[in-house]
Amino acid sequence: MTKRAESKYKLDRRLGQNIWGRPKSPVNRREYGPGQHGQRRKGKLSDFGTQLKAKQKLKGYYGNISEKQFRKYYAEAIRLKGDSGDNLIGLLERRLDAVVYRAKFVPTVFAARQFINHGHIRVNGRRVNIPSYLVKLDDVVEVKESSKQAITVLESVALGERDVPDYYEVDHNKMTAKLNRVPLPNEVPYPVQMEPNLVIEFYSR
Structure with missing residues (x-):
């Protein structure tokens, strides 16, 4: 069993998006991140930062899956035939x-x-x-x-x-x-945009 060690809604505030689309999300009230430095203006993300954010968002959406387990999904996605990003979403939806x-x-x-x-x-x-x-x-x-x-x-x-x-x-x-x-990424009703290809790029570095 994967243990979730932090408040799930802290994920929303850290990412600055209501990733589950729920009315209870604190992003609906405060768009800045959690903690005393949450209101600081953020600089432009690097390519690595953009890929990391895409990974954290997708991983968090499916119940904040452990890093070890999520990496296994990546390994299986690139092993399967077809687009690796599509394969990754297909595995998660299964x-x-x-x-x-x-x-x-x-x-x-x-x-x-x-x-x-x-x-x-x-x-x-x-x-x-x-x-x-x-x-x-x-x-x-x-x-x-x-x-x-x-x-x-x-x-x-x-x-x-x-x-x-x-x-x-x-x-x-x-x-x-x-x-x-098995659905394609554009068929899955995510409340926010998911970028599985950025996740593949993150692990392919």
Whole structure:
């Protein structure tokens, strides 16, 4: 299990963007970064700084994945055929916590990780409690029977903040979700612009 050692919204303020698009984000009130030096005017970023920021933003969006695990996704992305940036996004969107979040079974990707860790999710009828588990096409991801009427799940399904992307097939009556195809970066509903090719450049240095 990846341990998140800092407040998730501090990521928003440090990057200066509301990366999850949530109304609770402090960026909606204070656009400057956290800490006593947060209001200092920032200079122009170097190429390295721009690439680092792109990496931190993408890594943070998916629940602040550990650096070791994120580097593994990079290694797999460049091994696969096709555009490495597209491959990287495809791998991240196949994570079980991303699928549970996209299906609106929970309100945040952090809640998705906890939900999976606590054994509330089945994949093809079998319990899976590993958030980084990679879902295959047409795998059936389901909330277990005793958790389908949980208040958190019902409130999340009714949440109007976001919609389910069309590359998923989701049935909120049965609480099931299926990944129909691996999306391209421009199909993923990020609230801010993600730049996976800059992430590839960062690790390729």
